[in-house]
Amino acid sequence: MTTASRPINVAVLGATGSIGQQTLDVIDRNPSRLRLFGLTEGRRSTRRTAEHIVQGQAGDPDFDARVEAMITDPRCDLVVVAIPGARALAPTMSALKAGKEVALATKEVLVMAGELVMRAAGERGIRTVDSEHSAIWQCLWGEKRESVRRLIITASGGPFWAHPELDLDQVTVEQALNHPRWSMGPKITVDSATMMNKGLEVIEAHHLFGTPLDQISVCIHPQSVVHSLVEFIDGSLKAQLGRPDMRLPISVALCYPDRLPGAVQPTPLEELSGLEFHALDEVRFPAVRLAREAARAGHGRPAVLNAANEEAVTAFLAGEIPFSAIVRSVERALAAFPGGGDTMQDILEADRWAREYVKDNSGKLRAK
Ligand code: MG
Helix, strand or coil: CCCCCCCEEEEEECCCCHHHHHHHHHHHCCCCCEEEEEEEECCCCCCCCCCEEEECCCCCHHHHHHHHHHHHCCCCCEEEECCCHHHHHHHHHHHHHCCCEEEECCCHHHHHHHHHHHHHHHHHCCEECCHHHHHHHHHHCCCCHHHEEEEEEEECCCCCCCCCCCCCCCCCHHHHCCCCCCCCCHHHHHHHHHCHHHHHHHHHHHHHHCCCHHHEEEEECCCCCEEEEEEECCCCEEEEECCCCCHHHHHHHHHCCCCCCCCCCCCCHHHHCCCCCEECCCCCCCHHHHHHHHHHHCCCHHHHHHHHHHHHHHHHHCCCCCCHHHHHHHHHHHHHCCCCCCCHHHHHHHHHHHHHHHHHCHHHHHCC
16 A cells, blocks of 8 residues: 555644644654645644645534545545544544554544454554553564563553642642643543553553453553563563653554654663652552453443543543542443443443433532
């Protein structure tokens, strides 16, 4: 499909977000390899020229039809999915069904419908744009699946991990948005503070790499230099390291199997002294346990986990519920969910059910 003689035609869904902007930056700096074929933008303009520029919001019929036309255009080679949340599912499936390569930044897509998405991707798989998963992917290149003992996802810990004295009922939106290492959008920054981001990432890794849930661990690594690791059956550990900069995982996903020269500045080894690794406190941060349980139980529960979390994060950012009520909302939604099926319709129904549950019960969810 792509040849070395012409640049890869890239469509960027969600070009005005943090990942979208950094993707445009990578494309702009590498015109001989990458070409901006199309993009979607929300209220803000990216001031870019491309064959397809689609403005508006996913879910609007006109917007969705124009996105469909862009990503199914025979000239489009690769689709970067960087629309936040569950709205990214439909265009991801469209791109896969059209036979496109997909670089996926929106982990919610795999959390909700991992089996269906991976089946649609088939042999070519999904190119991940999540820093931890990109690290694991790079560690797995050239390795046999049966050689893997365990995937180890690193977590910076977010703004609250290093402050056990903080009462998580009292922390403010400003505190939650103050991530110590990465600059990201508000949803994922709050997910990092609750550790739900790591819960979602465990499910994401399970689908991306076909690894059983009990062979995926989470480890706190406050420096965010080791982006994740793979442990092999001979006891060897492989890690991928570098300064926190999303342009590296973006470049890896866009140019695979090639590496993009100068994608990021190299990291001097002298900067890497004092790397720490700590066990995750699952009592104070129960999100990873909840995610693992939801994925194991299946039948729509991962979609409930994801949708309840999205709604609760929105309510927290609007000042409607305290920080600690985010994970509590997810836990109660999972406990109340009657169980569903595994088709796309069932998953969308579970998503809808969870959103209504959190909205209808926000008063109760506020209290402990
Ligand atoms: Mg990540």
